[in-house]
Amino acid sequence: MEIHELVIEMKYLERRMTLYEEKYGVLCQDFYNALMSGRLAQYDDYDETRTDFSRWKGIYETWLRRKKAYPRQMQQRDLVETLRVQPAY
Numbered sequence: 001m002e003i004h005e006l007v008i009e010m011k012y013l014e015r016r017m018t019l020y021e022e023k024y025g026v027l028c029q030d031f032y033n034a035l036m037s038g039r040l041a042q043y044d045d046y047d048e049t050r051t052d053f054s055r056w057k058g059i060y061e062t063w064l065r066r067k068k069a070y071p072r073q074m075q076q077r078d079l080v081e082t083l084r085v086q087p088a089y
Helices: 003-025 028-036 041-045 047-073
Strands: none
Touching: 003 028, 003 047, 028 047, 041 047
């Protein structure tokens, strides 16, 4: 994945995460920590919540992977050559 594609995807994922943060009133990291520690098991009985939580978890994990990949890719490139002067879309 090219660096500009990585940035675009990260921003897209952030917009999707914001929708869940606004809906449930907590930040992604807090939600994820609670989910992974089993503190949200009481919501497993509700179809909508279970579906939302599953999607939110997947979006957040994908965003975390992209966030880790970004600095690694930037270390391998020269910023001046990577910088896109034209919009990506």
